[in-house]
Amino acid sequence: MKLKFGNVEENVVTREEFPLEKAREVLKDEVIAVIGYGVQGPGQALNLKDNGFHVIVGQRKNSKTWDKAVADGWVPGETLFDIEEACERGTIIQFLLSDAGQIALWPTVKKHLTPGKALYFSHGFGVTYKDKTGIIPPADVDVILVAPKGSGTSLRRMFVEGRGLNSSYAIYQDATGKAKDRVIALGIGVGSGYLFETDFYREVTSDLTGERGTLMGAIQGIFAAQYEVLRENGHTPSEAFNETVEELTQSLMPLVAENGMDWMYANCSTTAQRGALDWWKPFRDATKPVFEALYESVKTGKEAQKSIDSNSKPDYREKLEEELKELRESEMWQAGAVVRQLRPENN
Ligand SMILES: NC(=O)C1=CN([C@@H]2O[C@H](COP(=O)(O)OP(=O)(O)OC[C@H]3O[C@@H](n4cnc5c(N)ncnc54)[C@H](O)[C@@H]3O)[C@@H](O)[C@H]2O)C=CC1
Ligand SMILES: CC(=O)[C@](C)(O)C(=O)O
Ligand SMILES: [Mg+2]
Ligand SMILES: [Mg+2]
Numbered sequence: 271m272k273l274k275f276g277n278v279e280e281n282v283v284t285r286e287e288f289p290l291e292k293a294r295e296v297l298k299d300e301v302i303a304v305i306g307y308g309v310q311g312p313g314q315a316l317n318l319k320d321n322g323f324h325v326i327v328g329q330r331k332n333s334k335t336w337d338k339a340v341a342d343g344w345v346p347g348e349t350l351f352d353i354e355e356a357c358e359r360g361t362i363i364q365f366l367l368s369d370a371g372q373i374a375l376w377p378t379v380k381k382h383l384t385p386g387k388a389l390y391f392s393h394g395f396g397v398t399y400k401d402k403t404g405i406i407p408p409a410d411v412d413v414i415l416v417a418p419k420g421s422g423t424s425l426r427r428m429f430v431e432g433r434g435l436n437s438s439y440a441i442y443q444d445a446t447g448k449a450k451d452r453v454i455a456l457g458i459g460v461g462s463g464y465l466f467e468t469d470f471y472r473e474v475t476s477d478l479t480g481e482r483g484t485l486m487g488a489i490q491g492i493f494a495a496q497y498e499v500l501r502e503n504g505h506t507p508s509e510a511f512n513e514t515v516e517e518l519t520q521s522l523m524p525l526v527a528e529n530g531m532d533w534m535y536a537n538c539s540t541t542a543q544r545g546a547l548d549w550w551k552p553f554r555d556a557t558k559p560v561f562e563a564l565y566e567s568v569k570t571g572k573e574a575q576k577s578i579d580s581n582s583k584p585d586y587r588e589k590l591e592e593e594l595k596e597l598r599e600s601e602m603w604q605a606g607a608v609v610r611q612l613r614p615e616n617n
Pocket of ligand 4: 393477478481
């Protein structure tokens with residue numbers, strides 16, 4: 271249906287207009303092969319299975335993620351196969367290896383993309399940057415995308431709670447005339463709250479920006495900046511962490527999620543409201559040049575290349591873990607670990 275967001279009309283799909291029963295009917299003859307069992311793989315595969323779809327998982331044998339799949343109830347030789355066999359059996363191949371991992375496995379997947387099958391992504395990365403990834407799908411298959419706007423871990427947790435994460439959807443190629451029905455049915459099947467329309471280019475450029483920006487990169491940056499200023503001015507780690515992170519995640523962000531920023535402000539003191547209304551524009555003005563540089567780096571493909579170069583190295587996980595360890599061991603997040611333990615629900 272069409273909905274107005276501000277003054278812009280967009281196409282969205284809700285569970286009311288495309289109920290689960292309809293999704294099951296659309297996909298009743300499909301075998302959905304989820305390739306990759308990292309973060310999105312488990313969330314999407316388990317939600318699809320619980321929603322009654324015919325799902326199999328393809329993963330490297332003798333790997334931690336193969337063991338994780340077995341622990342989650344996937345049965346070797348029945349619903350769990352090596353990547354090649356899962357691709358052969360699947361009529362819809364959900365390519366949920368890491369974006370760098372997709373490059374190495376593309377020749378294997380491509381071999382089994384026979385006419386009429388569907389190739390499904392949760393990120394527009396592989397196809398948009400095909401000159402870097404080599405991922406050029408054959409013309410006689412559907413190429414579709416459902417990108418959950420959140421972690422696969424949250425996708426699963428919210429599904430189990432009866433909620434849903436929103437997802438974007440896109441059609442890159444409709445070889446069968448069924449691509450729209452397939453992509454919407456899969457979007458509902460993996461547990462999306464509602465689906466909004468995009469295309470592969472807009473999905474990947476917005477997603478690469480968001481994860482480097484307010485969702486992950488920029489938020490760590492402003493947390494660190496404020497924490498350091500408070501500590502340099504004599505505030506204790508506990509006070510600095512509470513004033514920078516804990517109050518935001520525990521009290522204020524839930525209010526924003528519930529009813530918007532103005533409502534969160536209105537539920538704070540008038541002293542805080544005055545201050546926040548005076549200061550948000552200077553922060554916007556100071557950071558907008560950084561966001562413009564970020565988007566330029568995304569748009570020119572530099573961010574994609576950096577990701578491919580680093581995450582294709584054999585020791586990419588160890589390198590990422592080293593940097594995550596540095597974050598975890600910083601004073602701010604060490605203070606956070608203690609504060610979390612002090613939460614009433616953890617005592
Ligand atoms: N992490 C998330 O929650 C989200 C991920 N996405 C997209 O979903 C897709 C999957 O993402 P994640 O689950 O985070 O992937 P991931 O980084 O967890 O990797 C998934 C699996 O790929 C395997 N893998 C990596 N390199 C490989 C290689 N060279 N050969 C064989 N297997 C390899 C890993 O062992 C892992 O089991 C990506 O396109 C990602 O951009 C989209 C939305 C959110
Ligand atoms: C969780 C999500 O949406 C991200 C940040 O885009 C990702 O994990 O790639
Ligand atoms: Mg994302
Ligand atoms: Mg992403």
